[in-house]
Amino acid sequence: MTAPVAHAQSDRSASVTCPPSLTDVATCYTGQDVNDAYYAIAIPKAWNGSLVVHAHGGPDLGDGSDPERSVDDLDRWAVMVKQGYAWAGSSYRRGGYGTRMAAEDTENVRRLFVRQFGKPQRTYVHGQSWGGDVAAKVVEMYGSKAGPYDGAMLTSGVLAGGSxxxxxxxxxxxxxxxxxxxxxxxxxxxxxxxxxxxxxxxxxxxxxxxxxxxxxxxxxxxxxxxxxxxxxxxxxxxxxxxxxxxxxxxxxxxxxxxxxxxxxxxxxxxxxxxxxxxxxxxxxxxxxxxxxxxxxxxxxxxxxxxYDSDLTGKVAIPIVTMHAIDDPTAFVEHEAAYRATLEGAHRSRYLVQTFTHESEHSQLSNSEYANSITALDTWVRTGNKPTPQMIATSCPAFDRVYGTGCFYDPNFHPAPYASRVNPRQGGLNWPAMTATQEKAWSRISGVGIAP
Structure with missing residues (x-):
């Protein structure tokens, strides 16, 4: 069951000066959608025809949408634009928790991009940190085989879900x-x-x-x-x-x-x-x-x-993840939880996980980000699923451009999530939501639930 996505008030974004990292590389736009979520868009002058839709992490805790957040995210993920991808990111309509809300706003900015600039050849969703959970939720809500997304890239993701x-x-x-x-x-x-x-x-x-x-x-x-x-x-x-x-x-x-x-x-x-x-x-x-x-x-x-933030594993498009082995914020064992979720849904064939010998959460190597999005794109275009070793082997070519290093460990496998986080007694046993309960939850969370 997916949330309805509202259309933007206007299909006219304002052209703005790009962040310094994209000077002479792209044309940039900003705007605000009908849900009051600010957004930023960049189209490279040498556009490869494909789009990366970004889901940011956090969550930030302000009451409203932050007009600077999406612009800052564009600057942070300029590597995607430098690789030739158009980029679109939402600041979300408000701060605070709400994975489905953020997924809806992420889909909103994709639709807005299509109305203004046309349908891309391929569309990828990228999520970082809590945004990894948001992007994974986007895949489950909107990523059917015939849907608008061709693949997903989840980096440093909080993939065990909120519960x-x-x-x-x-x-x-x-x-x-x-x-x-x-x-x-x-x-x-x-x-x-x-x-x-x-x-x-x-x-x-x-x-x-x-x-x-x-x-x-x-x-x-x-x-x-x-x-x-x-x-x-x-x-x-x-x-x-x-x-x-x-x-x-x-x-x-x-x-x-x-x-x-x-x-x-x-x-x-x-x-x-x-x-x-x-x-x-x-x-x-x-x-x-x-x-x-x-x-x-x-x-x-x-x-x-x-219901808001846990993942079902019911995916139908290629997904590449990247996670630092020594991530101090979203422990690498989140990846074990995500793999177990997809295996439980018999969908692990759609997943390739990569791990790096890094010790940061949000600042991994740009060479690796460029390499990972390219590996995902190649998988989608050719149908040939890469291995972690193949992805590691292709990284040096990107490092010659970005010079930030390649630290993949293709032989690493994270321990089970319960090895890092004490399991609770009782497990996850609760009844499914009724329609009345879904409406009540919608009022609390600020997300509309489709009938």
């Missing part, structure tokens, strides 16, 4: 509070930690950083931390397996984005659980497990979050 893809942040949220006791403080109004943060809290990201520093001294050199700060930091990292360099960003998500999911998208219902999780790696696991806050998810909330 389990954030479980390690659930664990971080409760383990952090056990040790730090400052989110909330004893003097502040209490709230269950699955809310992330009180809906009416005025805390800012800077305020959260201050509390994290107070408890762990994470920004200070080790020799300047107190003994308690160092022990708190060591225990939190050891138990949650969150890298120190991304500890703050994971805690921000488990605080502010959890609040958005719970308070704004799910009507204050709890989609998270840590039932049955045994936390280990601390200096005193027994006391930690006796004292950490426990909660069980509302099955209806899990169902609704799953």
């Amino acid at each position: 389990r893809g954030y479980d390690y942040r659930v664990d971080l949220r409760v383990v952090y509070q056990y040790y730090c006791q400052n989110l909330p403080r004893p003097s502040e109004p209490p709230y269950p930690l699955w809310q992330g943060l009180r809906a009416d809290s005025t805390m800012t990201a800077a305020g959260l950083r201050a509390r994290l520093q107070e408890c762990t001294g994470y920004t200070s050199p080790p020799q300047e931390r107190t003994a308690l700060q160092q022990r708190n930091l060591s225990d939190i990292l050891a138990v949650t397996h969150v890298p120190e360099r991304t500890l703050e960003s994971h805690l921000r998500f488990a605080t502010f984005t959890f609040r958005d999911i719970v308070a704004k998208r799910l009507g204050d219902r709890n989609p998270f659980s840590n039932k049955g999780v045994w936390y280990s790696g601390s200096h005193d696991d027994k006391t930690l497990n006796a004292g950490v806050e426990r909660f069980t998810a509302d099955p209806a909330a899990v169902r609704d979050l799953s």
